[in-house]
Amino acid sequence: MTQILTNEAIHKKSPQEITALLYEACYTNLEKAIKEIENKQFIEANIYLQKASDIIERLGAGINYEAGIIADQLDSLYNYIADKIIEANYSKNIEVIREVLQVLSEIMTSWNQALRKNTDTQPKVIKRKVSVYDKMSIYE
Template sequence: MDFLTEEWIYQKNSQQLTALLYEGLMECLEEAIEAIKQKDYWKANKQLQKGNDILRRLGAGLRYDAGIIAHQLDAIYNYMAERLIEANMKKDVTAVREVLQLATTIATAWNEALKSGVSPVQSAHKQKAAAYEQFIAYER
């Protein structure tokens, strides 16, 4: 993801940036797996730390007003981060693969939601607004 420019990034909305973070996370994990296999532990350490940094950023970007899904994602991100720390200490490819599988599943679901064009948060806000508006009395 070295091709990213600051201007290009500023043109993305928050959902697209989240998709980029997922992509970056998966790339880091794949590189970490290869580095561990090649016994390049310095590179593996660097990639696993990057992965944890991305997970921290994903967690910081959660909007808890979106509902239970935000709390569930927070728990998953925390679990993934803990597994990456364990994997880094033990240089455990299996743990990294587990986190990669979780990240791939979440990223796939996220990208499918992006394709549908409707943000779950926008949809929830519209439903709340519609429920509120039905009780408003209009004066003419």
């Protein structure tokens, strides 16, 4: 079942929830690409793989590198996924896409578990400062 989100609903989501939605959208696009390749619909497969690639790029751009080593590791995973999506798109290799789906599935599972736990260790004062900075940087 496809869930359509309105702009208002998206604006009510936390950044963490939006990240979860991006993971899900990337996964869905990769699954659709496999189906299109199986049906020899390579142009449509290309479109889905490009969408997945765009999502990974956006996820990478959103990494908070102040989070430490985990941010660096996540960046490496995103780069790996991006490279594999390009490889899969070039060769239309379903096995490469399945490999990406496996890695993405593990990231999604971990992210969703952390989201459910909702244990935020960052002090509220620092959050407010970061939030103000983020709001100001949007307009620069």
